[in-house]
Amino acid sequence: MVRPVVAVLERHLLLYRRLWRASVFSAVVLPVLFLVSIGVGVGRHVGEVGGVGYLAWIAPGVMASTAFQVAVGESTYTVLGGFKWGRGYHAMRAAPVEVRDMVAGWLLYVLFRVEVAVVVFLGVTGAFGALRSPWAVAAPVVAALVALAAAAPVTAFAASIDHDSYFALLFRFVMIPSTLFAGVFFPVEQLPQVVRPLAYASPLWHGVELSRAATLGVAPPWPVWAHVGCLLVFFVAGVVWAVAAFGKRLQD
Amino acid sequence: MVSAMLAARLSPSRVGAVVGRNVGALRSGPSYWLVLVSGFFEPVLYLLSIGVGVGALVGDLRLPGGRVVEYAVFVAPAMLAVSAMSGALAETTFNLFFKMRYAKTFEAVLATPVRPLEIAVGELVWAMVRGSLYTAAFLVVMVALGLTRVGWALAAFPATLLVGLAFGGAGMAVSTLMRGWQDFDLLSTGQFALFLFSGTFSPVGEYPPMVEVLVGLTPLYHAVELVRGLAIGELGWGLLGDVAYLLVMTVAGLAFAARRIHRTLCV
Amino acid sequence: MAVAVAVVRGSVVGLCYGPGVSEQPLVRARGLVKRFGDFVAVDGIDLEVARGEAFGFLGPNGAGKSSTMRMIGCVSMPTSGELRVLGMDPVREGPRIRARLGVCPQLDNLDPDLNVRENLTTYARYFGLSRARARARAEELLEFAQLQDRAASRVEPLSGGMKRRLTIARAMVNEPDLVLLDEPTTGLDPQARHLLWERLFRLKQGGTTLVLTTHYMDEAEQLCDRLVVMDGGRIVAEGSPRSLIETYSTPEVVELRFADEADHSGKLAGIGRVDPLPDRVLLYADDGDAAVAEVHRRGLAPSSVLVRRSSLEDVFLQLTGRTLVD
Numbered sequence: 096m097v098r099p100v101v102a103v104l105e106r107h108l109l110l111y112r113r114l115w116r117a118s119v120f121s122a123v124v125l126p127v128l129f130l131v132s133i134g135v136g137v138g139r140h141v142g143e144v145g146g147v148g149y150l151a152w153i154a155p156g157v158m159a160s161t162a163f164q165v166a167v168g169e170s171t172y173t174v175l176g177g178f179k180w181g182r183g184y185h186a187m188r189a190a191p192v193e194v195r196d197m198v199a200g201w202l203l204y205v206l207f208r209v210e211v212a213v214v215v216f217l218g219v220t221g222a223f224g225a226l227r228s229p230w231a232v233a234a235p236v237v238a239a240l241v242a243l244a245a246a247a248p249v250t251a252f253a254a255s256i257d258h259d260s261y262f263a264l265l266f267r268f269v270m271i272p273s274t275l276f277a278g279v280f281f282p283v284e285q286l287p288q289v290v291r292p293l294a295y296a297s298p299l300w301h302g303v304e305l306s307r308a309a310t311l312g313v314a315p316p317w318p319v320w321a322h323v324g325c326l327l328v329f330f331v332a333g334v335v336w337a338v339a340a341f342g343k344r345l346q347d
Numbered sequence: 348m349v350s351a352m353l354a355a356r357l358s359p360s361r362v363g364a365v366v367g368r369n370v371g372a373l374r375s376g377p378s379y380w381l382v383l384v385s386g387f388f389e390p391v392l393y394l395l396s397i398g399v400g401v402g403a404l405v406g407d408l409r410l411p412g413g414r415v416v417e418y419a420v421f422v423a424p425a426m427l428a429v430s431a432m433s434g435a436l437a438e439t440t441f442n443l444f445f446k447m448r449y450a451k452t453f454e455a456v457l458a459t460p461v462r463p464l465e466i467a468v469g470e471l472v473w474a475m476v477r478g479s480l481y482t483a484a485f486l487v488v489m490v491a492l493g494l495t496r497v498g499w500a501l502a503a504f505p506a507t508l509l510v511g512l513a514f515g516g517a518g519m520a521v522s523t524l525m526r527g528w529q530d531f532d533l534l535s536t537g538q539f540a541l542f543l544f545s546g547t548f549s550p551v552g553e554y555p556p557m558v559e560v561l562v563g564l565t566p567l568y569h570a571v572e573l574v575r576g577l578a579i580g581e582l583g584w585g586l587l588g589d590v591a592y593l594l595v596m597t598v599a600g601l602a603f604a605a606r607r608i609h610r611t612l613c614v
Numbered sequence: 615m616a617v618a619v620a621v622v623r624g625s626v627v628g629l630c631y632g633p634g635v636s637e638q639p640l641v642r643a644r645g646l647v648k649r650f651g652d653f654v655a656v657d658g659i660d661l662e663v664a665r666g667e668a669f670g671f672l673g674p675n676g677a678g679k680s681s682t683m684r685m686i687g688c689v690s691m692p693t694s695g696e697l698r699v700l701g702m703d704p705v706r707e708g709p710r711i712r713a714r715l716g717v718c719p720q721l722d723n724l725d726p727d728l729n730v731r732e733n734l735t736t737y738a739r740y741f742g743l744s745r746a747r748a749r750a751r752a753e754e755l756l757e758f759a760q761l762q763d764r765a766a767s768r769v770e771p772l773s774g775g776m777k778r779r780l781t782i783a784r785a786m787v788n789e790p791d792l793v794l795l796d797e798p799t800t801g802l803d804p805q806a807r808h809l810l811w812e813r814l815f816r817l818k819q820g821g822t823t824l825v826l827t828t829h830y831m832d833e834a835e836q837l838c839d840r841l842v843v844m845d846g847g848r849i850v851a852e853g854s855p856r857s858l859i860e861t862y863s864t865p866e867v868v869e870l871r872f873a874d875e876a877d878h879s880g881k882l883a884g885i886g887r888v889d890p891l892p893d894r895v896l897l898y899a900d901d902g903d904a905a906v907a908e909v910h911r912r913g914l915a916p917s918s919v920l921v922r923r924s925s926l927e928d929v930f931l932q933l934t935g936r937t938l939v940d
Contacts, residue, residue: 098742099740099742101739102736102739102740102742103740105736105739106725106728106736106739109728109732109736110727110728113727117532117533118532120532120533120536121532121535121536124536125536125539125540128539128540128543128544129543131543132543132544132547132548132549133397133401133543133548136548136549136553136554137397137401137405137548137549139549139553140405140406140408140418140549141401141404141405142404144404149404180726181723181725181726181727182721182723183723183725185719185723186723186724186725186737186784187740188689189687189689189712189715189717189719189723189785190712190737190740190741190788191709191710191712191713191740191741191742192740193709263385264381264385267385267386267388267389268385268388271389271392272392275392275393275395275396275397275400276392276395276396276400280396280397280400280401281396281400281401281403281404285400285403286400345689346689346690346691
């Protein structure tokens with residue numbers, strides 16, 4: 096059954112036509128500004144990390160974290176709102192749209208949003224001369240993995256809570272620490288031994304290492320299959336949880 | 348003129364009632380408590396990541412005055428100023444807008460003898476109470492990490508209050524102009540741009556000259572300069588200019604906001 | 615006028631309906647139960663809805679009407695008992711059933727971020743209509759809902775009546791075999807209600823099968839060929855509006871209000887069945903005017919007197935001892 100998935104995706108895209116201007120700022124302009132401020136501004140004091148300039152070193156990390164943040168940010172208020180304020184999911188439910196179609200259509204939409212942001216960002220990164228390997232073409236694929244690994248569980252979380260103040264906790268205790276300590280700005284080896292496993296447990300770290308491997312043409316710390324496997328585990332577990340959470344919410 | 352306006356309309360007990368409503372709302376939801384407390388961690392996490400983590404890559408930094416400090420010492424006061432700014436802005440823009448447009452909190456409040464300006468001041472006082480708890484806690488962390496001394500921390504604390512007031516007043520003025528949620532995207536984009544380019548992560552002197560001039564006009568730059576100057580004990584006449592900038596911003600923001608609230612709600 | 619036609623159609627359908635009907639019912643329930651924890655929302659009901667019928671659930675809030683509707687709409691699973699919708703099992707074939715249903719829920723769930731037309735086209739796409747077909751269908755339904763000039767408007771500024779018409783129009787997008795309407799006019803002003811009734815009546819005339827819940831007796835009388843009265847999760851009576859009134863009430867009812875608070879039931883005894891309510895006394899009679907004459911003859915001086923035709927409200931009062939609204 097492909098049809099309902101497409102219809103759900105279309106519904107989200109229809110909405111996006113109204114909102115895209117604002118999202119261009121947050122998803123495209125901000126990461127670039129970030130790159131300039133930290134990569135260029137702080138970078139001149141850093142010198143080289145891992146054999147390359149700081150800008151080239153953090154650029155793939157910022158790309159992965161952009162994918163991560165767009166995916167998490169999209170999958171919060173919008174998902175909860177679809178149940179709570181707009182009740183759009185209840186309307187889909189009354190039509191013959193299955194829960195799995197809703198989840199799949201939604202994740203496809205998030206993927207679309209992430210890829211737009213990431214491809215533009217990679218273009219800018221390239222202009223800064225920070226792409227050092229032909230493997231950089233694989234970076235959007237990595238971003239897609241990160242997006243799905245983050246969006247699926249967050250969507251499930253958003254579908255299972257009642258009040259949006261939990262999002263502030265998600266942002267502060269999960270999203271921001273991930274962004275700050277998952278190897279985007281400095282190597283996780285600098286973290287104290289005790290907290291390092293937390294970074295390994297974040298899907299963002301795997302995404303950062305894979306995209307760094309892609310844009311710099313170096314081998315990631317773990318085998319590629321292990322990083323990809325971790326991201327897929329997040330994705331699959333998130334989808335299972337999301338389907339269950341949607342189903343429960345739309346039941347009684 | 349503004350002070351005359353303030354004296355004519357303000358009743359401390361009614362302002363207190365507006366603040367009290369916020370405290371009551373805080374007590375009613377356990378998750379709101381957690382959200383409030385968690386607000387403290389955000390700047391600390393930034394400090395640990397950029398200040399300590401990236402700081403290890405940077406090493407030492409030479410200040411414009413010639414003094415050489417650890418990168419974390421340079422970044423920490425900026426995080427403090429940013430924290431004062433974002434705390435005040437969150438309370439006076441997003442929350443204020445929500446209360447005004449959706450929760451209809453103010454419509455109910457204005458059916459009582461409370462005046463619009465008292466709402467504005469009450470909300471700002473609340474933002475300040477909340478913000479000052481964050482900055483005080485952050486200063487304790489800075490002292491504990493050896494990034495400033497107790498004396499300078501005490502000097503920097505009132506400066507963070509002024510920063511909070513200035514951004515609180517400006518935030519209120521801005522939120523009365525908001526048309527819808529999409530405008531908040533613009534606001535947070537602007538806020539984030541200030542965060543990145545106000546001499547926060549690297550000295551402004553290193554920016555291209557044109558950018559440096561532009562940054563000199565923006566409020567967070569003055570906030571960072573003032574708080575940093577006090578926190579690391581680099582005093583200069585320039586700090587008075589920063590203080591003046593923030594004072595004007597406070598008064599102008601409040602006066603504008605009060606007029607707008609009056610016009611929107613009391614027709 | 616509409617009432618008269620409804621009654622005539624009701625009797626026609628009534629003739630067709632019965633054990634001899636060859637076509638299987640669109641909805642068939644046997645011993646249907648819905649429990650939420652300890653609370654029994656629906657307590658073993660039996661019912662059948664035939665094609666072309668307008669079938670109503672009448673009852674106060676909490677009677678189990680909406681729970682029953684949600685089970686028929688395949689969004690809530692029966693706790694026990696048997697349910698067949700369009701001849702299929704809602705537990706196993708929910709999507710197939712929903713594809714042929716139109717659902718208008720109690721709470722409007724229109725998409726607030728889309729405009730009126732987009733609400734219709736997007737919903738049509740959920741049912742797998744092609745884009746061209748969805749657009750064409752949206753135009754037809756805009757006309758049906760009398761919202762052509764609001765097609766590009768957002769949903770939020772629409773009046774309650776407009777939103778409800780749009781929700782009903784949206785429910786028609788797949789040309790459903792069966793339309794479920796959960797309290798279609800609750801919360802609307804009288805004018806909006808009448809407009810909506812007129813629209814629903816057109817659907818009925820076009821042969822659409824309607825199942826609706828209501829706690830307004832006038833709505834049930836206007837729209838339903840046949841209805842069940844529900845109370846406390848059970849069906850307490852069943853029939854056409856007219857037959858229910860004939861069975862459980864008298865042709866006319868006299869409403870008496872007295873200035874004093876005294877109990878006048880004793881003095882009224884023998885004129886007809888007497889029902890003392892907090893604010894008035896109901897007197898059931900075959901001939902209302904004759905009953906009023908008798909009241910005055912007995913020396914009673916009510917402050918106001920109203921003679922009216924008997925309604926479903928009276929039926930409900932008789933069956934449950936309570937009024938429908940509050």
